[in-house]
Amino acid sequence: MKLKQVSPDLLSLSPELSRSGSAKAFEERLRSSIDEIGLAEPIKVASMPSGGYLVIDGTLRLRAIRAIRKKSPERFPTVPAYVVDYDRRYEIRFQSDIYQDLLPSQLAALVEHLHVTESVMKSDIARYIGVSPATLRNYTGLWRLLQRGGLFASIVTLMDVDVIPASNPYAWLRLTPAGVEKVLRESFAEGEGADAWVRDAIASARQGNSIRFPIKYVEAMTDGLPPEYYRVGQEVRAVKRDLGLRRGSKKIERSSSTTPQRTLDNLNSVRNLSTSVVLRSAAGSLQEYLQ
CATH class of the missing domain: 3.90.1530.10 (Conserved hypothetical protein from pyrococcus furiosus pfu- 392566-001, ParB domain)
Structure with a gap:
């Protein structure tokens, strides 16, 4: 394609x-x-x-x-x-x-199997399924949630039954186990135990009585917690960089002097000369943001 x-x-x-x-x-x-x-x-x-x-x-x-x-x-x-x-x-x-009818957890397992067992590049999997690389990274995130087990795996089950959106698993991956428990108990279960709420929410959803939480709510509730509830190190920094977890914060105004002219010139070259539509679009957006 x-x-x-x-x-x-x-x-x-x-x-x-x-x-x-x-x-x-x-x-x-x-x-x-x-x-x-x-x-x-x-x-x-x-x-x-x-x-x-x-x-x-x-x-x-x-x-x-x-x-x-x-x-x-x-x-x-x-x-x-x-x-x-x-x-x-x-x-x-x-x-x-076929792919659209799979549950998020099933897609995550399929992508991981194709990549690890069959040695298929994830960029090729994305093209074959017909999704963007960013969406494919979400499936990788779902797989990591499953591998952590406990409430992390329960989050994926909640995604399978459409209680919580599967569009940003990294909002949960950046948390510690205590962080996940705190968010579920205080922001979803309204004080009820996290495990009990998860069981009830999944059962209700399977009976057709679920309440769906929007992704903006999920991102807001998993943001702004005390530092001890977040995982530390390079992984967290990479997640914040890749997924833009500061989307809702106020943009910092930049003067032209903060961005080297060489960078803008390089972006302009990519925007005008690249044969890739994706690269041209990305370079143009970044260039407009930096100017």
Whole structure:
């Protein structure tokens, strides 16, 4: 699959390749998310013999983008898309359904097996599944939660039953066991024992009576704890750097003198000369932030 930028006007939908339906609330959340942070996951499309592209996976994302463009035509002039051969459209659709129907814990185990046992590079796994590298790193994070056991593993079970989002396992990985217990007891269980609350929450969810906590709530409740509740060392620093756990903090204003001109020139070269759409986009965003 090749990743490229495609105009939304060149994308077509087919009932045969679309999912049967979704909750209106989910579509509204998806549209709000894309409106705020952009399209995190590229869609999958097939080049049509007559021209243009047929959407294989990403119907709801395209609907959200079209709704946003209807109000603001200048938004999303192009969207990132994995392009496959037209003859493989049903194969890729079936492949996408298989992965989307797996639980977070199952995906984490599958990714770990492919990488460790079969020696498949994670970048290749991401391309095959059709997700971004950042999403694949989340599966690695889920696997690490499972390996730690105890309440860490219980967090993954809560993700499997959709009580807690699986989109940022590193919010939990940065905590010590005591930190996880404190957050669950004080912010989720309202004073009840953490283990008892986890059991009750999982049982209720499996009976269709769960309450879903949004990711912003999870990130807020796992942030700002006393230092003793966080793991120490390089791992924590790497997690903060990679996942941007300071997203909600006030941005520090930078003057042009704080960033060497050589850095800006190098970013400009990547932005203008790189053959990679991803690199060009990343360099442009970083350049605008630093200036």
